[in-house]
Amino acid sequence: MTGPKLEQRIEPEEELALPNVLTTRLDLALNWFRKSSVWYLLFATACCGIELMQTGGPRTDLDRFGAVFRSSPRQSDLLIVAGTITYKMADRVRLIYNQMPQPKYVIAMGSCANCGGLFTPSYSVVNGVDKIIPVDFYLPGCPPRPEALNEALIKVQEKIQGEPWFKKIKVAR
Amino acid sequence: MDAAQIHARLVERFAEAVLGFEQELIDPAIAVAAGRIREIAQYLRDDAALQMDFLRCLTGVDRRETLEVVYHLLSTVHLHTIVLKVQVAPDGARVDSVWDLWRTAEWYEREAFDLLGIGFTGHPDLRRIMMPDDWEGHPLRKDYVFSGEYHGITAERSDGLDAFGAPATDKKAAQARGAAAAAAPPSAEEPSATAATVSAEVAETTSPVEPPVAAEKTPRIDEPGESPSTGKASRLSPPTAFQPAMHTAKADPVEGYIQLNMGPHHPASHGVLNFLLFTDGEILSRVIPDVGYLHRGMEKLAESMPYASTMPYTDRIDYLASMFGNWGWALAAEKLLGIEVPPRAEFCRVIAGELNRIASHLIGTGSTSLDLGAFTPFVHWLRERETVNDIMEMICGARLTYNYMRIGGVARDISQQVVDKTRRWLDHFLGIIDEFDRLISFNEIFVKRLANVAVISPQDALSWGLVGPNLRASGVAWDLRRAEPYSVYPELQFDLVLGKGWRGQVGDAYDRFYCRIEEMRQSVGILRQAFDRMPEGEIRAELPRKIKPAANEVYSRVESARGEMGFYVVSDGTDKPYRARYRTGSFTSMSIIEHLSPGLMVADLVALIGSLDVIAPEVDR
Structure with a gap:
């Protein structure tokens, strides 16, 4: 999945065509590094957290994509909000998000994080984590299957791969 | 008597x-x-x-x-x-x-x-437990109306519909919504006046939604949500200065102790549980559990919908052992209605329940080892749990939130294919338990982390209302399957697993851990017997389409993976419960932590939480 895309963009120039040397654009290479080590925060608040664990487990194995779980937001690139967020928890979610270093990505996993899900009519549940923090990807399901979470991670990787890093420099020239 | x-x-x-x-x-x-x-x-x-x-x-x-x-x-x-x-x-x-x-x-x-x-x-510490300290009102009161806003977060939906997905009844709001309402998916019906007791009032109190921006070029995934407290929540906006509110009014700083906040997001706290620690170096002087971060108001929700509709919610009381929530709720409704469940359905329930008990104990024991630093055994258990999930999927179509049981029976029959697959897996699984024992249960480092830690005496266990494996580990022979038999458990042979002080004293953390391992072995035996004895026949009793039990009260209870799960249901003769109350094992387990903590090491606290196998939604509901 990662290989062909990168190869397409490679434009070997005559003087640099040495053995074992590939040339590519710097942002493509950097994005490739970044997307291959998306570390996600183990932020399991409810039922979806169990499927998040199973996704990290042997069958689906998010580790294949370079995604390993971290326990601290300060070491994480990706916040997977796995479960219901209550009003009591809301401030803490914002704090955790603010503790993560830039650039950061958020997956709202499951119906509760998307919109409140089953608990939308409840007096204590925030109807969607996007009321508190910005969300990149909404993953439906109650709870989503590990395959679905896997797909969401791939979407995050695609987003990372497509991000222009040096846009500003180009404009300046 | x-x-x-x-x-x-x-x-x-x-x-x-x-x-x-x-x-x-x-x-x-x-x-x-x-x-x-x-x-x-x-x-x-x-x-x-x-x-x-x-x-x-x-x-x-x-x-x-x-x-x-x-x-x-x-x-x-x-x-x-x-x-x-x-x-x-x-x-x-x-x-x-x-x-x-x-x-x-x-x-x-x-x-x-x-x-x-x-x-x-005369209560020593009467303060809020589930809701934040600055919450207004008491939600389970019948006249309670949620204001629709807390700390700047509003309850309104971004698509302008009410909480049940139907167009809001307020006409002015509907007009202001304009295109959004027109483009909304057609809703099946208007919510009945009683069904939306909470939601309709919320919809009325909230302000009209602004009309959406026409022609959205970017997909919704890139649109950050709006949060009135921070203005437009944007990736580029600087982090707002934030002071986390301490929901611990009781905790005055004690001279000479370090105050440490553990959770609510902590890898070893099994979901969103918060603990306020007072430590003298490594020695704890006091631990104050602070719960309610996952209080989803399920008891109030149950009052607003028919009996059968609450079934999916009971999955989520204890998502690791959803079957028992289903079971207890079905049992409550069946007792209120006075109906008999067909024998085959009872066996289906026992099979699904015992499989679920194994699946739950896999996470319970696995995460204990994970919390104490052993990652490998946990991954082994996750692998085994995938097979249980597959079997569950064959039985009921879901991996985690099963919604399998129905009032009067079960949703689907258990096929011979499931029986064969489960039998094969059980043969394999007994060997894996032995392997797990060699890998971690008898590992000396692991044993030393758990043995003689946080010993609970039988008197304390009863007084604090511990149930299930936590109670039995203290040597109290109390299992609802035996003591107040329900379903077909009287026909099945199994042993009560009691704490024996395997590696330390009776009632220590190791006993609680190992009781769960032994219970999995017992569950394997129960499953095999259930497969042998399962009769042919109906899987659901005949029931009217609309369930209206007579005015009555019932306290139904089942032995969940975390002990007694009780459903106190008050019926007033209508099709909705007047009051539903869920009694769960983790709630009482959490309450004993403060009593056990003085004198423990900080690292022992993790062992204690792990061995009690508390799970946040069961504490908070």
């Missing part, structure tokens, strides 16, 4: 304080005078012939003109139960606390205070 005899004894002793006896209820209740409850409770607990040593559940019911405090008492010695009821006026009146008779009452009373606004005289 049955309820009538207990009533007779109470009348003999406390003549005028006994106000009534509701014998026609499924669980007969005795109404007593509010001023005498403590005296009567003490008598019930201490009298040799009664010995009500276990407070199953303490809760309140809003009867509109009065508030009712309900005590479910049980004697584990004499195997009899009784329900006590006390009426108090809705505003200002108080009841005497019974927290020192049954220590578990301390948290139950806090919960009744928080959610129903019942005061308890």
